Amino acid sequence: MSDFNLDNWWQPFTNVRAFRDNPRIFTRAEGSFLYKEDGQEVLDITAGLWCCNIGHGRREVADAVHKQLMELDYAPPFQFGTPPAFQFAERIAGHLPEGINRVFFTNSGSEAVDTALKIAHLYQFARGKGGKSRFISREQGYHGVNVGGTSVQGLPNNRHGFPLLQEVDFLPGMLDIARNAFSRGCPEHGTERMAQAFEQIVAMRGADSICALIIEPVSGAGGMVPPPVGYLQKARELCDQHDILLIFDEVITGFGRTGSAFAATEFGVTPDIMTSAKAINGGTVPMGGVFVKDEIQQAIFDSAPAGVPEFFHGNTYAGTPVAAAAGLASMDIYEREGLFTCAGGAKGEHWADTLHAMRDLPQVIDVRNYGLLGAVSFDSGDLPAKSLGPKIHQRCYDNGVLCRAVGDHMVMSPPLSISEGEIDLFAERFRKSVNEVL
Numbered sequence: 001m002s003d004f005n006l007d008n009w010w011q012p013f014t015n016v017r018a019f020r021d022n023p024r025i026f027t028r029a030e031g032s033f034l035y036k037e038d039g040q041e042v043l044d045i046t047a048g049l050w051c052c053n054i055g056h057g058r059r060e061v062a063d064a065v066h067k068q069l070m071e072l073d074y075a076p077p078f079q080f081g082t083p084p085a086f087q088f089a090e091r092i093a094g095h096l097p098e099g100i101n102r103v104f105f106t107n108s109g110s111e112a113v114d115t116a117l118k119i120a121h122l123y124q125f126a127r128g129k130g131g132k133s134r135f136i137s138r139e140q141g142y143h144g145v146n147v148g149g150t151s152v153q154g155l156p157n158n159r160h161g162f163p164l165l166q167e168v169d170f171l172p173g174m175l176d177i178a179r180n181a182f183s184r185g186c187p188e189h190g191t192e193r194m195a196q197a198f199e200q201i202v203a204m205r206g207a208d209s210i211c212a213l214i215i216e217p218v219s220g221a222g223g224m225v226p227p228p229v230g231y232l233q234k235a236r237e238l239c240d241q242h243d244i245l246l247i248f249d250e251v252i253t254g255f256g257r258t259g260s261a262f263a264a265t266e267f268g269v270t271p272d273i274m275t276s277a278k279a280i281n282g283g284t285v286p287m288g289g290v291f292v293k294d295e296i297q298q299a300i301f302d303s304a305p306a307g308v309p310e311f312f313h314g315n316t317y318a319g320t321p322v323a324a325a326a327g328l329a330s331m332d333i334y335e336r337e338g339l340f341t342c343a344g345g346a347k348g349e350h351w352a353d354t355l356h357a358m359r360d361l362p363q364v365i366d367v368r369n370y371g372l373l374g375a376v377s378f379d380s381g382d383l384p385a386k387s388l389g390p391k392i393h394q395r396c397y398d399n400g401v402l403c404r405a406v407g408d409h410m411v412m413s414p415p416l417s418i419s420e421g422e423i424d425l426f427a428e429r430f431r432k433s434v435n436e437v438l
């Protein structure tokens with residue numbers, strides 16, 4: 001059907017050879033739906049890639065982008081500024097935990113992660129502790145694709161064959177189906193195991209060599225796993241005890257996913273640095289951000305010589321006025337429509353009920369949820385492990401629902417603007433798809 005060549009664009013994280021035989025092309029989107037070339041609707045139960053939290057095709061955002069492009073399309077962010085970037089940073093700061101008010105814009109989550117690692121490192125230098133250079137992260141964690149983020153992520157395929165920073169140790173992953181299957185919200189088991197592993201790493205490396213712990217508050221690309229009860233509080237406590245910075249990678253959990261604007265607020269744990277991207281402006285214009293405690297910025301400023309940038313780092317498109325204008329318009333929608341908190345209310349409850357009802361489907365070994373996040377895990381049975389997920393994913397797509405397969409875990413994150421009726425439609429199409437495959 002397509003009248004264009006599929007050979008030239010090398011798509012990211014795609015089995016390109018298979019795609020060429022079975023192209024899946026979207027040409028339009030509106031509300032909670034994407035539309036295929038032939039016009040068939042696909043219910044977007046992944047909010048694009050966890051980013052279109054306000055739903056697709058919001059005219060308000062499009063108008064703001066258009067207006068900004070005509071008024072001031074671009075100005076350099078190095079040594080200059082534009083009103084939308086300052087205004088958007090201030091609006092974001094209004095939703096961050098107390099004490100975190102500094103916003104460093106990037107263009108993606110990957111850039112945000114590498115920027116956060118550099119800020120953490122520079123901070124340790126600034127306060128005379130440059131020997132604290134190691135990072136701790138977690139197996140199954142995902143922190144983007146730049147060299148720093150690749151080094152601290154715990155998904156083997158994403159590391160294999162790439163250059164890596166060596167100074168990283170890993171906590172065990174949070175997915176523990178044997179002990180936590182079918183937990184609603186935060187599971188019971190895992191905090192103690194994490195604490196033991198953390199203490200072992202500190203004992204082995206020495207706290208004087210460790211810069212920061214970086215974790216996703218809810219593991220996303222690793223299979224959507226909420227933190228066990230008390231896990232994030234314990235992580236904060238251990239970091240404080242050993243003078244180690246705590247970085248929350250909120251690229252997925254930020255902007256309303258968990259029932260609060262940020263997971264830090266939702267779980268009542270304030271990290272030192274947060275990373276964000278994706279839903280920052282509704283998934284409309286590439287943008288990311290690093291949110292930093294005021295005192296960390298101050299320490300870096302205090303140690304920098306006068307007359308030069310305090311942080312020799314940044315991107316051409318960091319805080320571009322167009323991305324910031326999209327952010328301001330998206331923020332209006334988030335706030336006006338109560339989207340930061342709806343995942344923690346009746347809609348979140350309906351989502352949880354709907355997901356947990358999937359338990360009766362064949363070969364289901366776990367259902368997990370938090371806010372408007374969810375996962376249904378399957379046992380591959382006689383098939384080689386990890387082959388069921390892609391089959392269900394394809395059948396869902398054929399039947400008009402888009403979810404993600406992480407191995408045999410089907411992972412979901414609908415737009416926060418989704419209606420309860422659309423959640424029911426998802427359940428109907430998902431059930432049908434699973435029953436057709438199994």
Ligand code: PLP
Pocket residue numbers: 107108109110111113142143144145216220221249250251252277278
């Ligand atoms: N960090 C987390 C937790 C993510 O989930 C992602 C993307 O999925 C990233 C970082 C990387 O973001 P991006 O794809 O915008 O570079």
